[in-house]
Amino acid sequence: MNKIDKTQQNVFTTTDPNCQDTLFGQSTALHGQMAFVWLLSDALQEYDIKQLHAL
Incomplete structure (x- = not known):
């Protein structure tokens, strides 16, 4: 079993290709809204x- 140093883990997210970016349109992705x-x-x-x- 490989041990992974927590400080060197790569962090990545995936996005739905059918979802628009929040800055350019409506987004249903929670990370985009946050x-x-x-x-x-x-x-x-x-x-x-x-x-x-x-308002």
Whole structure:
């Protein structure tokens, strides 16, 4: 049995080829949706988020 050093593991994800990228269209992929929310929260200020929520 091969032992793998946890710090050297390669991390990869697979995507559905029929799914559009979240930044360019609707996505049903959970990772894409989470990344989009993370990018928005990083880019917007608290005031902007409250205004968007009020819409």
